[in-house]
Amino acid sequence: MTDTYQHVTVLLDEAVDQLVTNSDGVYIDGTFGRGGHSSRILQRLSANGRLIAIDKDPDAIAVAKQRFAEDPRFEIVHASFADLAEIVSQRSLHGQISGVLLDLGVSSPQLDNPERGFSFMQDGPLDMRMDPSQGLSAADWVNSAAEKDIADVLFVYGEERHSRRMAKAVVAARQVAPILRTHTLSKIITDANPAWEKGKHPATRAFQAIRIFINKELDDIQTCLDASADVLTSSGRLVVISFHSLEDRIVKRFIRKESKGEQLPRGLPVTQDMLNIRMRTLGKAQKAEADEVTDNVRSRSAIMRVAERI
CATH class of the missing domain: 3.40.50.150 (Vaccinia Virus protein VP39)
Incomplete structure (x- = not known):
């Protein structure tokens, strides 16, 4: 290899x-x-x-x-x-x-390979599993979880203050089309974030939270x-x-x-x-x-x- x-x-x-x-x-x-x-x-x-x-x-x-x-x-x-x-x-x-x-x-x-789906900077399939052969992918979860559950994950695991706005935006977007790519999710989260932190991508906390949750x-x-x-x-x-x-x-x-x-x-x-x-x-x-x-x-x-x- x-x-x-x-x-x-x-x-x-x-x-x-x-x-x-x-x-x-x-x-x-x-x-x-x-x-x-x-x-x-x-x-x-x-x-x-x-x-x-x-x-x-x-x-x-x-x-x-x-x-x-x-x-x-x-x-x-x-x-x-x-x-x-x-x-x-x-x-x-x-x-x-x-x-x-x-x-x-x-x-x-894992971060640098867009095919693994961890990065909000590069487009790839929304996966985030450390072992892609097991468990629920990030796409599976994002497209099926209740709005409250998404908000809770972003708040608890990402310490994201705007978790409810972001969860609402995710649910609205997936009703139009399934969220299957990292770039798609990153844009949804970014647009829903009203207060960007200096020097930090606005989707950082949300992606981190979903990764931590997906991999337990x-x-x-x-x-x-x-x-x-x-x-x-x-x-x-x-x-x-x-x-x-x-x-x-x-x-x-x-x-x-x-x-x-x-x-x-x-x-x-x-x-x-x-x-x-x-x-x-x-x-x-x-x-x-x-x-x-x-x-x-x-x-x-x-x-x-x-x-x-x-």
Whole structure:
């Protein structure tokens, strides 16, 4: 497979430095993408180390097989990182994982290829599925969902203030003709947006919201995070790079909850070990340096958080 759409990995060294603490360990790259993090992880592993990479995208799976087919330490799994617990269980590795890495959001090849339907800048079929072989496409949903449901998705997942106006415009437009192309939807949303944000395309939030909803991204993140605390070995690391405030909020709350343990009523005679504290935060949230943002504008919103299994 020749992949013409390139991806610049964000916080590459920073993430792998935090993740790999045992060169003989078993690691999971939950978002293979185009293999930037996976490649660097493999460079840090010994002959006894092992890397299991996961991705929903068939194109990513093809790239993985092409790039790392000859490396016996590497395995690629076509699945969602929400399936982490099952993937680990199938390999009898529960409690033996040295690190889990998640680089969230949509990859550059997915955004840049108009045929995938993620971009409001280029015209293509309105799809947005990370795995085009499964689930409802964005076109299917946009042309069938109730106006209130569309408004709710735009407001909740895109934090779009004008969600109701946009939903009303979508429903009106689809009564004239089905909305099947990204350019068509982008124009509908743009025309319905009365207050454009400086430096941001007026359809940005709406497209982001629909993508997150179609791919169940936030639910998958929570499921994966919950599983990570179970699969990690003692001192195993969880490294998560987020690009959206909703994603980062979920990660931040998860690490805080696991660091504090069970929330019990005050005054109960319990000891520290009874609180079931499973993880501890390592350092502060980290953002891309100015040089990286200059070279890759998509890194400007990246936030990396790290936790360690106790």
